[in-house]
Amino acid sequence: MKILIATEKPFAAVAVNGIKKEAKQAGHEVVLLEKYTDKQQLLDAVADADAMIVRSDKITPDVMDAAKKLKIVVRAGAGYDSIDTEYAKQKDIVVENTPGQNSNAVAELVFGLLVYTVRNFYNGKAGTELKSKKLGILAFGNVGRNVARIAKGFGMKVYAYDEYCPNEVIEDAGVHAVQCRNDLFKDCDIVSLHIPATAETKQSINYEVVNQMKKGGILINTARKEVIDEPQLLKLLAEREDLKFITDIKPDADEEFRKFEGRYFSTPKKMGAQTAEANINAGIAAIKQINAFFKDGDTRFQVNK
Ligand SMILES: NC(=O)c1ccc[n+]([C@@H]2O[C@H](COP(=O)([O-])OP(=O)(O)OC[C@H]3O[C@@H](n4cnc5c(N)ncnc54)[C@H](O)[C@@H]3O)[C@@H](O)[C@H]2O)c1
Numbered sequence: 001m002k003i004l005i006a007t008e009k010p011f012a013a014v015a016v017n018g019i020k021k022e023a024k025q026a027g028h029e030v031v032l033l034e035k036y037t038d039k040q041q042l043l044d045a046v047a048d049a050d051a052m053i054v055r056s057d058k059i060t061p062d063v064m065d066a067a068k069k070l071k072i073v074v075r076a077g078a079g080y081d082s083i084d085t086e087y088a089k090q091k092d093i094v095v096e097n098t099p100g101q102n103s104n105a106v107a108e109l110v111f112g113l114l115v116y117t118v119r120n121f122y123n124g125k126a127g128t129e130l131k132s133k134k135l136g137i138l139a140f141g142n143v144g145r146n147v148a149r150i151a152k153g154f155g156m157k158v159y160a161y162d163e164y165c166p167n168e169v170i171e172d173a174g175v176h177a178v179q180c181r182n183d184l185f186k187d188c189d190i191v192s193l194h195i196p197a198t199a200e201t202k203q204s205i206n207y208e209v210v211n212q213m214k215k216g217g218i219l220i221n222t223a224r225k226e227v228i229d230e231p232q233l234l235k236l237l238a239e240r241e242d243l244k245f246i247t248d249i250k251p252d253a254d255e256e257f258r259k260f261e262g263r264y265f266s267t268p269k270k271m272g273a274q275t276a277e278a279n280i281n282a283g284i285a286a287i288k289q290i291n292a293f294f295k296d297g298d299t300r301f302q303v304n305k
Contacts, residue, residue, distance in 0.1 A: 001028045001294055002069075003287070004049035006042055008057050010034040011076070012276055015283035019053065022284060026291040039063075046070065051294070053286045056270075059083040064091050072293050074301075076282035077102060077273060078142065079224060081197045085304035094293065096301040098285035100142040102278035106222050106248075107146030109272050110192055111154070113246050113265070117218060121265060131155035136188030138181065140165045140173075143222070144194040148175045159188055185212040190220065197224035207232035213243060221247040222272045230257075237263065248272045 003023055005016065016032065023030045033045040039062075046052065046067040052059075053074050061084055064070065072094040075083060080097045088095045111130075119127035135151045137144045140162040151158045152174065159176045161184045170177035178184050185191055191213065195201045206229035210219055221228060230253045237243055237260050244263045248271040251257055257264045273282070292298035299305070 001050040002031060002048055003028050003051045003053065003290060004031050004033060004045055005053045006033045006036070006045060006057055007053075007055045008034075008036055009055055011055070011283050012279045014276070015280045018280060019283050019287045022287040022291065026295065028291070028294070051290045053283070053290070054083075056082055059088075059095075061087045064088060064093060067093075072096065072290060074098065074286040074289055076286040079196055080303050081224065081226070089304045094299055094302050095304040096286075096289055096293075096299070097303055098282045098289065099301065101281040101285050102273035102275075103142035103146045105275040105278035106143045106272035107150055108275075109248055110147050110220060110222055111150055113220060113222075113248065113267075114190065114218070117220075117244060117246050117265065121262065123262075132157065133190060134159060134188040136160070136178075136184035136191040137175070137194060138184060138191060139163075139194040139196075139223075140170050140175070141194060141196075144192075145173060147192055147194065148173055159184060181209070182212060185209055186214075189214065189216070190218045193219070193221045193223040193227060195223050195227055197226040202226045203229040205229060205233070207236045210236055210243070211240070215242045216244075217242070218244045218246065221245075221249060223249075225249045225251050 020030045036042055042063060043066040046063055048069060049067055050069050051072045053076055055076055059073055064087060070093050073083060074096045076098055078097055078099055083095050085095050114130060131154060133156050135156045135158050137147055137160040140160045144160060148158050159178050160170050161178045161181050167177035205227050230251050234253060234256055246265045248267045250266045254266060289301055
């Protein structure tokens with residue numbers, strides 16, 4: 001089988017070598033399309049591919065139409081909103097993600113950003129500590145669980161809300177399960193977003209929701225920029241000078257957010273999963289899933305069933 005690695009933002013070389021090794025052992029051929037600048041390059045490359053490994057690359061209907069032999073696309077990462085999963089389903093193309101492979105990387109960055117924020121972006125002035133502060137985790141998935149584990153090490157009081165995860169799972173992890181999303185915003189000093197971008201969650205973090213936060217509240221987003229209602233959050237930050245917003249996903253309105261100096265910070269590029277470990281883990285998981293799919297028809301990680 002021909003497996004295309006199509007990555008506008010390439011994997012680390014060590015991850016590519018690992019993918020090639022795993023593919024070769026299973027008798028597959030790997031073709032590499034990195035740093036492409038034109039969609040046509042992707043359309044050409046995918047023409048004879050049986051499988052595809054992508055990162056944040058957009059897999060739209062035209063890409064799938066150009067891929068006459070494509071049977072499976074694996075997104076090396078957690079979120080898969082960059083892939084038109086419904087269209088893939090219509091075309092009998094299996095879409096998978098590689099859950100959990102980058103969640104520790106994202107969770108560690110949450111704390112890098114938080115310490116930076118509570119210490120006033122290292123401006124030399126006395127800040128505050130995370131110990132004993134209430135942290136609210138919105139969505140107790142792979143990233144949320146890692147955030148909870150690390151937060152406990154900091155001595156924080158940890159709360160979580162997840163629409164689909166049973167309370168027992170949250171409580172078993174030593175985390176307080178709250179009954180509704182509003183309670184998380186009302187009661188916690190810091191709220192960390194780990195919801196996927198879905199029809200239900202897009203723009204769901206709006207003026208009304210965030211305005212419930214206590215004085216001095218910090219909102220941190222390492223999920224997706226689409227979950228934030230940016231105009232409404234800008235309005236709220238203008239009205240409430242006590243609130244802070246930090247993220248590793250530059251909002252569309254970054255310029256306007258920057259006006260809130262000392263209360264807003266965004267990494268220049270999406271950084272959550274940018275570690276050597278996450279790169280390698282996700283890339284190797286992707287090829288293993290493809291190998292299992294062709295060998296045994298394994299679709300355990302399919303997200304468009
Ligand atoms: N910043 C980055 O570089 C980076 C890296 C990895 C993942 N992410 C983002 O983080 C998100 C979470 O990643 P993950 O690995 O934890 O995913 P996951 O699939 O393991 O967990 C998502 C959780 O969200 C919950 N959920 C879904 N809809 C909800 C809703 N409306 N309200 C409350 N909870 C809801 C689900 O029940 C699940 O527990 C991803 O979807 C992705 O968008 C960002």
